[in-house]
Amino acid sequence: MQVKVEQIDGRRIAIRTRGLELIVDDRIEDGGPGDGFRPAELLLGSLGACMIGTMITFARNQGIEVTNISMDVDGTTYEHPERIGEIHIVMDLDTDADDRRLRTLERVAGACKIHKTLTREPEIHFDFRPRSTTEA
Numbered sequence: 647m648q649v650k651v652e653q654i655d656g657r658r659i660a661i662r663t664r665g666l667e668l669i670v671d672d673r674i675e676d677g678g679p680g681d682g683f684r685p686a687e688l689l690l691g692s693l694g695a696c697m698i699g700t701m702i703t704f705a706r707n708q709g710i711e712v713t714n715i716s717m718d719v720d721g722t723t724y725e726h727p728e729r730i731g732e733i734h735i736v737m738d739l740d741t742d743a744d745d746r747r748l749r750t751l752e753r754v755a756g757a758c759k760i761h762k763t764l765t766r767e768p769e770i771h772f773d774f775r776p777r778s779t780t781e782a
Contacts, residue, residue: 658682686730690719693733696760704754710747715739733764 649663657678659670670685672678683691694717705712717737724731743751755761 661688686721686723689730690721690733693758693760693764694719694735696758697735697737697755700758701751701755705741705743705751708747710751711740711742712751713740 649661651659651661654660654669657672659682661668661670668688669682670688671680671682673684674680698715698717702712702715704710715737716739717735720734721730722732722734723729737755741748741751
């Protein structure tokens with residue numbers, strides 16, 4: 647799995663993969679055009695999409711009906727260092743599942759790849775490769 651992330655102009659950034667493109671930029675109140683996502687919004691959205699998608703796949707394989715799924719994923723910014731320090735998730739759905747299967751669906755949603763990545767700190771290898779903009 648790989649994405650290409652490139653500066654377009656100023657703080658406007660494109661994320662590309664599999665022929666798709668998503669734009670990241672500043673909010674209008676921060677001086678940007680406001681027509682792209684912020685990186686933290688993508689993180690929260692990725693978590694929600696992963697949880698819903700994982701649960702849907704499991705439910706389908708188990709013959710459990712799940713429909714009209716929606717999720718609110720709220721991140722609280724912490725300082726020193728600045729980061730998303732807390733994430734609160736509320737999922738609503740329609741289902742025919744009994745109590746036992748509801749607990750299983752909840753557990754499965756929380757076991758998605760993004761959730762596991764956030765709760766089990768990944769190793770990040772960063773190769774910083776500056777290129778000179780001055781002529782020799």
